[in-house]
Amino acid sequence: MFFLSFALSTHAQESPRFIQESSQYAQESPKYEMRAVWLTTIGGIDWPRNHQKAKQQEELRQTLDQLKRAGINTVLFQARVRATTIYPSSEPWDACLTGFPGKNPGYDPLQFCIDECHKRGMQLHAWVVTIPIGKWNKAGCVQMRKKYPQMVVKIGEDGFMNPEYPGTADYLARCCREIVERYDVDGIHLDYIRYPETWPKPTVAKARKGRKKAKQVASKSPAERRECITNIVRAIHHEVKARKPWVMLSCSPVGKYDDLTRYRSGGWNARTAVSQDAQQWLKEGLMDALFPMMYFRDNHFFPFAIDWQERSYGRIVVPGLGIYFLDPREGRWELSDVTRQMYVSRQLGQGHCYFRSKFLLDNVKGIYDTACRFDCTPALTPPMTWLTDEVPAPPEKLMAQEGKLYWKTASEDREDEDYILYNVYASEEYPVDISKAENIVATRLRQTSICLDMEGHKQSAYNYAVTAMNRYGVESDAAQLLMNAGPRYAKPAISITDGQHIMLPKKPSTLDASYAIIETLAGQQIAVRPYREDRPVDVSQLPEGIYQLRALGRKGRNHRIGFFAIKRK
Secondary structure, eight states, rough: OOOOOESSSSSSOOOOOOOOOOOHHHHHOSSSEEEEEEEOOGSOOOOOOOOSHHHHHHHHHHHHHHHHHHHHOOOEEEESSHHHHHSSSSSSBOOOOOSSTTTOOOSOOOHHHHHHHHHHEEEEEEEEEEEEETTTTHHHHHHHHHOOGGGEEEEEEEEOTTTHHHHHHHHHHHHHHHHHHSSSSSSSESSSSSSTTSSSEEEEEEEOOTSOOEEEHHHHHHHHHHHHHHHHHHHHHHHHHHHHTEEEEOOOOOOOOOOSSSSSOOTTTTTTTSOOOOHHHHHHOSSSOOOOOOOGGGTTTHHHHHHHHOOOOOOTTTTTTGGGGTTTTTOOHHHHHHHHHHHHHHTTTHHHHSOOOOHHHTTTGGGHHHHHTTOOOBBBBOOOOOOOOOOOOOOEEEEEETTEEEEEEEEGGGGGGGEEEEEEEEEESSSTTTTOOGGGEEEEEEEEEEEEESSSOOOGGGGGEEEEEEEEEOEEEEEOOOOOOOOOOOOOOOOSSSSSEEOOOOOOOOOOEEEEEETTTTTOOOEEEETTTTTTTETTOSSSEEEEEEOOOSSSEEEEEEEEEOOOO
8 A cells, every 4th residue: 555645735644645545435436526514603513612812723723633544524613603704704703712792803704714625625615604693682783783783683682683584695695795805715505595594473353243254464474485595696786796606605595495296294394494595596506506404314415315316407416414413312213324324425426525524523433533534535526517618628747746746737727826726636557547536636726836755655756747737627638647657658659750740559469440530638628540551650740748649449349559659848
C-alpha cells in the first residue's frame, strides 16, 4: 500500500490519501459526491466550546482537520443564528462567541472559517437561519421588534419573521446579499425557510342563527402560504445570483416532501405541513441543491429518498442523516441504520450530509471510523452544469522541479485567475486517469504550485495531472506530466518522424486492428484512420500536445497501443 501526501501550505495538516485500495468502500467511491456536515454554532453546541479567541480558532482548525480526514468536502457553517450573527453585521453578535450577546469577539469567525476550509480544499456554505429569530426577550428578537415591529410575530415564547409580510423577503435577501458581497463563500444554505409548525391554523367560526354555512377565519390558503415562502426564495435567489452566479443556493427542507402513493408522511412533510415547495424550487431553478432533513429510518427514509432523487430535475440532492440518534440520550439507532442509508444514497447518486458535527467527531457508535472508511478516497462536489456550459482551458507548462509541481494558468484565463481553481492527480500509470477518485491528491487549489512530500517513495514513481476548474465545478482536460515509464506504464510511446506524421507500430499476430483511432488524453476522439504499418499517418492538422492511439478491430473491440507527442518549432 502506497501513500502520497502533499503539503498544501505552511499550515500543518494531514492530506488525503490517494491509493488503490481493495476494500469495498474504495471500489464504490465516486469522483463526484457531496459529502457535507452541519457545523452548528447556536449555543456553541458544535463550535465554539469556549470564549477565548485563540482557543476558538485552534478548536476550529482541529475540527476541520478531523472532518477532512472523514472525507468531508462541504461545511455548512451556521453564520446567522437567531437574528444574531457570527460575523459583523447590522444584527447583534451571537452570544456563543463571547458569552455576551452583542459583544465583538475581536475577529471575524466567518472569514476565519472560510480561509481554513479553503486551505483544506473544502467548500464553505454560509448557513442562514431565516424565519426563527429566537426567544422574545433575547437580543436578536428585541432588535427586530424595535426596528421592524410589523415583521415580527410572537408564538409562545418565541419570535418569528412573518412570512406573509412583504418586507420579510427583502430583509432576508439583503442578509444573504451582504454575505455574498463581503465573503468568498461557496454557497448560501437556507434553514427553516418555511412556516413554523406552531403557526396558527385556520379556524372556523360558528355559523350565526339563520346562516347555513360556517365562516372560515383564516389568513392564507395552503397555496398562498406556499407562494409566500417561494417569494422569499425568489428574492434571495435574485440577490445572490445577480452578484455571484456560481454561489450554490441550497436549503434544508423537511425530510419528506409529501405523502407518496404507498407511503404516508405521517402528517409531517415539507409541502403540505409547512408550505415548503422544495421540489418546485428545483424545477424552477431557484435552488441548486437540497439537503432534506431525513432523520428517519427504514421505510420512512428509503422511499422518500428515491422520491427526492426522481424529482431532482438534474440538481443536487443530499440526504441529511440523523446521526444524533446514535447517541443513547437522543434515540435508539444502531450504526447499521446509518450505514444502510449511506449506501443507498450513494447508489442513488445523492451523497450524504451528517447532522451534526459533534456526533460525527465524537465517533458515537463508531460513525467517524465508518465515515473514514466509506469515504476513503477524496471526492469533488458535483459540477453545476445547469448554470454554465463554459469549460476552462487546461493548465499550461506543467513541470516538476526541486520537490514541487508547477504549472501556469492558461492564457485565456489569466484575466480572471481568481475564478479558476486547480485539482491535482497522481498515479503510477500514464496518462493519469482523472476519472478515478483514488488518483485525486489535492482539490480546489488557488495557487499554481504544490509541494510534493513523499512518504518513503521516490517522486519519480508517480506521474501527475493537473486540471483547471471554474467556480461552477466544471473541470478542464488534464495537463499531464510523465515522470515514470516503469512497469505500470501501459504502452510504449510512439515516436514522431517529422512533426507532421507518425508511423504506426507493427501489429503483433494477436492484435485485431483494422483502424487506428487518435484520441485526446481525456478520451475525445479526434480522427480514425485505416491501420497501415507501411504508410505514415498525417497529423499535421492536430495542435501540439499529447495524444493516445487506439486500435479498433473487426469485432468492435479497441485497445490502447501507445501515445505520441506533437511539438513543432
